[in-house]
Amino acid sequence: MKFTVAILGCGNRGAETYGKLLFREKNFTIVALCERDAERLAHYGRQFSVPEQSRFADEETFFEKRRADLLVIATMDADHVRQGIKALSLGYDLLLEKPISDKREELESLLAAQKEYGGKVVVCHVLRYAPAFVKTAQLLKEGKIGKLVAIQALEQVAYWHQAHSFVRGNWRSREETAPMILAKCCHDLDLLQYYAGSRAKSVSSVGDLVWFRPENAPEGAAARCTECRYIGTCPYSAERIYVDQWKKNGQLPAVWPQIQITSDYPLTEEKLERAIREGPYGRCAYRCDNDVVDHQLTEIVFENGVKATLTMTAFTAGIGRIMRFFGTLGEIVLNEEEDVVSYKPFGGEREDFRISALGEIGSGHGGGDQGLVDTLYEVLCGREGETSLERSVESHLMAICAEESRLKGGSLVLVH
Numbered sequence: 001m002k003f004t005v006a007i008l009g010c011g012n013r014g015a016e017t018y019g020k021l022l023f024r025e026k027n028f029t030i031v032a033l034c035e036r037d038a039e040r041l042a043h044y045g046r047q048f049s050v051p052e053q054s055r056f057a058d059e060e061t062f063f064e065k066r067r068a069d070l071l072v073i074a075t076m077d078a079d080h081v082r083q084g085i086k087a088l089s090l091g092y093d094l095l096l097e098k099p100i101s102d103k104r105e106e107l108e109s110l111l112a113a114q115k116e117y118g119g120k121v122v123v124c125h126v127l128r129y130a131p132a133f134v135k136t137a138q139l140l141k142e143g144k145i146g147k148l149v150a151i152q153a154l155e156q157v158a159y160w161h162q163a164h165s166f167v168r169g170n171w172r173s174r175e176e177t178a179p180m181i182l183a184k185c186c187h188d189l190d191l192l193q194y195y196a197g198s199r200a201k202s203v204s205s206v207g208d209l210v211w212f213r214p215e216n217a218p219e220g221a222a223a224r225c226t227e228c229r230y231i232g233t234c235p236y237s238a239e240r241i242y243v244d245q246w247k248k249n250g251q252l253p254a255v256w257p258q259i260q261i262t263s264d265y266p267l268t269e270e271k272l273e274r275a276i277r278e279g280p281y282g283r284c285a286y287r288c289d290n291d292v293v294d295h296q297l298t299e300i301v302f303e304n305g306v307k308a309t310l311t312m313t314a315f316t317a318g319i320g321r322i323m324r325f326f327g328t329l330g331e332i333v334l335n336e337e338e339d340v341v342s343y344k345p346f347g348g349e350r351e352d353f354r355i356s357a358l359g360e361i362g363s364g365h366g367g368g369d370q371g372l373v374d375t376l377y378e379v380l381c382g383r384e385g386e387t388s389l390e391r392s393v394e395s396h397l398m399a400i401c402a403e404e405s406r407l408k409g410g411s412l413v414l415v416h
Contacts, residue, residue, distance in 0.1 A: 002027050003380055006068035006092075007044075008059065008083060010035035012260055013097055013124075014074025015044040021373045022072075023048050028377075034062040039263040059083065066090040070380065073097060076170065077177045081106040084121070085113040093120040095376055096389075099186045100396055102178040102403070107393050114389055122376050123392035125190045129371025131359035133191060135341050136323070136334050140195060144343055145327025151195060151308040154322040155188050156337065160245075162294055162314030163236045163285045164257045167212045172290035180292040181205065181406070182399035185312050188321065189402075190395035195325070198304035199394055199416065205402040206410040207296025211314070217286035225284060226277045236285035238276040246272060298402045 005028050007014050015033070022028040030048040034056040035041040045055045056062040063086050071092040073083050081101045087094055100123065101107055114121055127133050140148060157166070165171050171183045181189075193200060222228035225238040232239070246258050246267065253266030261281040264271045276282030294314040301307055320336030330345040341353040359367055401413040 001381055002029065003070050003377075004029050004031045004068040005070045005072060006030075006032035006034070006062075007072045007074065008034045008062065008087075009073065009075035009097075010037070010040045010044045011074060012256055014072055015040070015048075016254065016256070016259060017369055018072050018074065018095065018124075018373065019044060019048060021370060025373065025377070028070075032056070032062070032067040034059055037263050039265075043263070043265055063087075063090065066092060069093060070095060070376075077101070077183065081110050084110050088113045088117040088119045088121075091117070091119065093122075093380060095122050095124065097124050098392065099178050099182045099399070100389075100392060102182050102396075102400055104397070104400060107396055111389060111393065120379055121389040122372070122379050123389060124372060125187060125392060125395075126368035126372045127187045127191055128194060128368070129375060130368035131371075132334055132336065132341055132355040133368070134371075135353055135358050136325070136332060137195065139332055139341075139343055140325065144329075144345065145325060145331055146329030148196070148306055148325060148327050150306065150326045151192060152324040152326070153188055153192060153308065153310045155185055155310065155312040156316040156319055156321065157184060157312060157314045158316050158319035159235055159314055160241045161257075161319060163212070164241060164260075164281070166292050166294070166314070167236075167285050167288050167290045168238075168281045168283055169260070172288060172292060174291050179399065179403040179406075181207075181296050181298065181312065181402045182396065183292075185310065186395055186399060188310055188312070189398045190392065191323075192300060192308045192310065193302070193394050193398065194391075196302040196304065196306040196308065198302040198306060200300050200398045200401075201303045201416075202301045202412050202414050203298065203398055203401040203405055204410050204412045205296060205298040205405040207293045207312075207406055209291065209293050211294055212285055212288070212290055214287055217284060221284055221286065223284055223287050224277070224282050226273075226282060228284065234285075238282045242276055242281065243269060243272050293406075296402070296406065298405075300398060 005022050007019055010033055023030055030050060032054040033045055033050050041055050071087045072095045073080055074097040077099055084094060084096055166180055171177045177183055218230055221230055225231050231237050242258055242261055258267050262271050262275040296312045298310045318337045323334040325332040333342040339355045343351045397415050401415050405411055405413045
C-alpha cells in the first residue's frame with residue numbers, strides 16, 4: 001500500500017527530517033508542500049520533486065482542497081490545532097508535530113474533530129521509538145526490577161541549545177509558542193506516563209528565568225555578537241555556536257542547528273557569518289526578547305502510585321537525557337550522554353547495553369525519527385500505534401498543570 005504526502009511547514013522537522021525520511025521510503029510519495037519562506041519552498045520542492053503548481057506559499061490556498069492522503073503538520077505550536085481541525089475536516093490523516101497545544105480547550109476540540117471526521121492522528125513523540133527507550137520499556141515490562149516505585153529524569157538542555165532555541169530562537173516567547181516545559185519536555189512527560197503505565201494524578205513544579213537577562217550581560221557587551229569584545233570567549237557567542245562548531249563538525253552542507261539560522265542552502269561560512277551579523281540568531285544572549293524559563297523542576301504522582309521527578313535545565317555542558325528507574329528488585333539507568341542502558345538487579349550482576357549497539361540511531365533522536373515513520377506506515381495500514389492523539393493529550397495535560405503550578409509558586413495541581 002502506498003500513500004501520498006503533503007507537508008505543511010518546511011522547516012527543520014517538517015522537511016529536513018520527516019520530509020527526507022518519507023521521500024526515501026517506497027511506500028510514500030510527497031506530492032505537495034506549503035511554506036511561507038520562498039527559498040525553503042523552492043529548495044525542498046526541487047529536492048522532493050514536487051512540481052511548482054503543487055508548492056504553496058499560503059495555507060489558505062493550500063487548504064482549498066485535500067491534496068494528499070497524509071498531511072505532515074510541522075508549523076509553529078500555536079497553529080497546530082487550528083490547522084489540524086481543518087485538515088481532518090478535509091479527510092486527511094495526520095502526522096502532527098508536538099507539542100499540540102498548551103490549552104486544554106484546544107486539545108479537547110482536536111479530539112472532538114478526530115472523533116467527528118475519523119482521521120488517524122499520529123503525534124511525533126519520537127523517543128518512544130528510539131532503541132534506548134524501547135529497551136528500557138522492554139526491561140520494565142519484563143519485570144526486571146520488580147514493581148516500579150519511582151522515576152528520576154534529567155533533561156540536559158545544554159547551554160548552547162538553550163541559547164539557540166529558547167533565547168534567540170522560535171521557542172523563546174511564552175506567548176508566541178508554549179511554556180518551555182511543554183516545548184522541550186513533551187518527550188519526557190510522554191515517556192514518564194508511558195513508563196509509569198498510568199495517568200497522572202497530581203503535579204507540582206518550580207522554575208524561572210535566572211540567567212539570560214540584560215543585568216547578567218558581561219560589562220561592555222554589545223547587542224550583537226559580531227560587534228562584541230567577547231565574541232571569542234563567551235560560551236553563548238553566536239560565532240562559536242554556529243560558525244566554529246560547524247567548522248569543527250565537518251562543514252556539512254545541511255546540518256542542525258545551522259540550517260535554522262539561514263534558509264540559503266547549501267551552508268557556507270559566508271552564509272553563516274551573514275546570518276549572525278544580520279539575523280536574530282546573532283543577538284546577544286543576554287539582550288533578547290526571551291521570557292521562557294532556563295530551569296524547571298517538576299514532581300508527578302501517578303494514579304497507580306508511581307512517583308516521578310523531572311529536572312529540565314539549560315546549565316549542562318552535555319546534551320541528552322538521563323533517567324533512573326527505582327524498583328523493588330533492582331534499578332535501571334538510561335544515560336544517553338554515556339551511551340548506556342544499565343540494568344542493576346539487587347544482589348545480582350550489573351548488565352550494560354550500549355545504546356549505539358541497540359539499533360539504528362542515525363536518523364535523529366537516537367533512531368526515533370525513523371522508528372516513528374515506520375510506525376506511521378503501520379498505523380495508516382490499520383494497525384494501532386503507541387502515540388495516538390488520546391495518549392498524547394495525557395502528557396500535554398501534565399505540562400499544562402506543571403506550568404500552572406510553577407506560576408502559582410509550586411502549589412499542587414490535580415490533572416483530572
